[in-house]
Amino acid sequence: MNNFQTLLDGLRLPVLASPMFLVSNPAMVIAQCTSGIIGSFPVLNARPQEELAVWLQRIADALQADRAAGGNPAPYAVNLVIRANSDRFEADLETCVAHRVPIVITSLGDPTRVAERVHAYGGLVLHDVTSARHARRALAGGADGLILVCAGAGGHAGALSPFALVNEVRRFFNGPIVLGGAISEGRSILAAQVLGADLVYMGTRFIATRESAAVDEYKAMLVQSTASDIVYTPHFSGIPANYLRPSIVNAGLDPDDLPVVDTAAVRAAGDRQKRWKDIWGAGQGVGGIDNVPPVAELVDRLETEYRAAQEDVGRRLCASALAQGTPT
Numbered sequence: 001m002n003n004f005q006t007l008l009d010g011l012r013l014p015v016l017a018s019p020m021f022l023v024s025n026p027a028m029v030i031a032q033c034t035s036g037i038i039g040s041f042p043v044l045n046a047r048p049q050e051e052l053a054v055w056l057q058r059i060a061d062a063l064q065a066d067r068a069a070g071g072n073p074a075p076y077a078v079n080l081v082i083r084a085n086s087d088r089f090e091a092d093l094e095t096c097v098a099h100r101v102p103i104v105i106t107s108l109g110d111p112t113r114v115a116e117r118v119h120a121y122g123g124l125v126l127h128d129v130t131s132a133r134h135a136r137r138a139l140a141g142g143a144d145g146l147i148l149v150c151a152g153a154g155g156h157a158g159a160l161s162p163f164a165l166v167n168e169v170r171r172f173f174n175g176p177i178v179l180g181g182a183i184s185e186g187r188s189i190l191a192a193q194v195l196g197a198d199l200v201y202m203g204t205r206f207i208a209t210r211e212s213a214a215v216d217e218y219k220a221m222l223v224q225s226t227a228s229d230i231v232y233t234p235h236f237s238g239i240p241a242n243y244l245r246p247s248i249v250n251a252g253l254d255p256d257d258l259p260v261v262d263t264a265a266v267r268a269a270g271d272r273q274k275r276w277k278d279i280w281g282a283g284q285g286v287g288g289i290d291n292v293p294p295v296a297e298l299v300d301r302l303e304t305e306y307r308a309a310q311e312d313v314g315r316r317l318c319a320s321a322l323a324q325g326t327p328t
């Protein structure tokens with residue numbers, strides 16, 4: 001796993017399906033990996049903590065069975081939110097190390113200790129950031145690659161345009177970059193590569209799949225919504241995040257007049273988990289969601305769109321070269 005290029009070469013599409021609280025489950029991760037893209041889930045979805053080992057074993061067994069049947073599954077990733085002095089964090093880290101999780105996605109905090117443990121068995125650490133300052137800190141802490149969570153991403157999102165952040169980070173980092181934020185279609189995957197990313201981080205689009213743990217009403221709301229239905233607010237978790245406006249209305253709140261809360265107190269109280277249940281997270285890429293297919297069918301569609309975009313761009317480049325009289 002140390003060779004990131006080998007990892008990329010083995011994928012059907014340069015996609016990492018991002019970890020989503022209360023949404024990602026083993027069935028979705030297995031379907032993503034066996035479809036040829038990297039699947040992932042946040043450790044906190046496996047509850048109680050002992051359940052994490054059960055999930056990891058289930059995923060490893062399914063991927064092994066796929067390999068034995070002639071498949072070429074992508075590796076999977078697990079998201080660990082770094083919280084110093086948390087019992088659950090220590091136990092989760094030990095469980096990931098024991099199962100040699102191929103890719104660990106770290107968020108918040110300093111990844112140094114996680115990176116040491118994961119590198120010891122040859123795993124890869126990707127740290128998720130929303131600014132160049134955090135990117136530098138993550139690299140100093142031993143992260144192998146960066147996930148740039150840009151404006152419009154579902155859940156906790158940055159406020160920077162991908163054009164700004166990718167270019168800034170590429171000035172000092174040549175390694176693996178995963179780009180996230182409102183990417184729901186095959187053409188956007190190609191656009192992210194043109195911008196300088198190696199992989200895309202795609203979350204919201206996968207909530208509306210058969211395997212996801214989201215309730216049917218949530219999936220239906222995604223199909224009906226467009227980018228203007230997304231509200232960016234720190235109100236519910238203490239950190240700015242994107243949510244579906246109708247879910248806020250259904251909870252009896254006015255999305256345009258949310259009561260002022262003490263965001264530090266919300267974070268400290270840790271009532272984020274309860275809130276996420278009623279208020280549904282989603283990114284600005286919702287406008288590209290028009291159905292709730294099985295994961296495998298969605299990945300087929302993304303590949304078709306991606307190949308069509310490649311051909312279209314190829315044609316445009318040829319036409320412009322011809323117009324300039326450049327030999328093609």
Ligand SMILES: Cc1cc2nc3c(=O)[nH]c(=O)nc-3n(C[C@H](O)[C@H](O)[C@H](O)COP(=O)(O)O)c2cc1C
Nearest residue numbers: 018020021042153154155181182202203204281283
């Ligand atoms: C409902 C929901 C829950 C999320 N939960 C997590 C999480 O637990 N950990 C995490 O690192 N990111 C989480 N995210 C953020 C995603 O990992 C990723 O940054 C985002 O989905 C990418 O943008 P997109 O949704 O526009 O594709 C969540 C996103 C959504 C929509």
